[in-house]
Amino acid sequence: MSSAKLRIIVTDNEKDFHQRAASLVVETLQPLDNPLVTLPTGMTPVGMYRVLVAEYRDLPLWQNLRFVGLDEYVGLPPGDPRLFYLWVARECLDPLSVPLENRMRFASDAPDIDAEAQRMNQWLLAHGPLDLAVVGIGGNGHIAFNEPGTPYESGVHALTLTPESIRSNARYWGREDHVPRRGITLGLSNLAAARHTIVLASGAGKSEILARALTGPVTVDVPASYLQTISNVTILADKAAAEHII
Numbered sequence: 430m431s432s433a434k435l436r437i438i439v440t441d442n443e444k445d446f447h448q449r450a451a452s453l454v455v456e457t458l459q460p461l462d463n464p465l466v467t468l469p470t471g472m473t474p475v476g477m478y479r480v481l482v483a484e485y486r487d488l489p490l491w492q493n494l495r496f497v498g499l500d501e502y503v504g505l506p507p508g509d510p511r512l513f514y515l516w517v518a519r520e521c522l523d524p525l526s527v528p529l530e531n532r533m534r535f536a537s538d539a540p541d542i543d544a545e546a547q548r549m550n551q552w553l554l555a556h557g558p559l560d561l562a563v564v565g566i567g568g569n570g571h572i573a574f575n576e577p578g579t580p581y582e583s584g585v586h587a588l589t590l591t592p593e594s595i596r597s598n599a600r601y602w603g604r605e606d607h608v609p610r611r612g613i614t615l616g617l618s619n620l621a622a623a624r625h626t627i628v629l630a631s632g633a634g635k636s637e638i639l640a641r642a643l644t645g646p647v648t649v650d651v652p653a654s655y656l657q658t659i660s661n662v663t664i665l666a667d668k669a670a671a672e673h674i675i
């Protein structure tokens with residue numbers, strides 16, 4: 430392991446993975462007053478959200494949680510079911526009763542998306558940094574929509590999705606041509622500033638990229654390698670994803 434700052438937890442099975450993910454989130458947030466959190470969409474966190482809702486719904490902390498979107502498609506109207514915000518709201522924020530006024534979401538339909546990125550950057554400067562970033566990792570090492578080649582110093586920015594991300598996101602919408610081509614995302618500098626980071630990785634398909642991100646060179650070719658440069662990172666992986674790092 431190239432960095433002593435990374436804490437790695439490997440779980441035995443799927444159930445433990447989801448349970449542990451949920452308990453890590455709660456343990457991190459509970460001591461904080463008004464924690465600012467960003468949360469991922471995707472397959473990996475689904476079980477964690479279910480556990481949070483089933484077992485931790487009654488905790489008072491959700492009333493004080495402040496949520497900011499991690500990434501979003503561009504060009505969709507505010508009610509489009511493909512929006513990441515609506516996904517996280519459905520799976521987690523609504524059932525946990527996180528107050529609407531505590532949720533900062535991207536305006537996917539902003540007429541000037543670069544101005545929208547600036548607005549979010551300014552908001553983070555005024556209200557951040559993140560207390561907790563929960564993130565997944567893409568097969569190409571992306572974190573949020575920070576695709577390979579994204580500079581480490583990037584703030585919130587709009588981008589064109591890579592063909593790989595379009596293919597991978599087509600899982601949710603059945604067809605590649607249903608996947609929007611543009612996205613907006615918190616940048617690596619916004620994420621690197623987080624006081625705590627929890628990385629979720631499950632399945633054999635993530636094992637090689639996870640090893641490259643955590644033990645390979647720190648390079649923009651593998652955006653997730655920024656994790657080696659920051660403190661307070663917990664990697665939660667199942668056995669299959671952890672195959673090359675333990």
Ligand code: F6R
Nearest residue numbers: 469470471472473565566567573
């Ligand atoms: C989702 C996101 C992505 C995913 C990553 C892994 O908001 O930002 O980086 O976390 O693509 O996706 P899954 O969990 O579906 O493998």
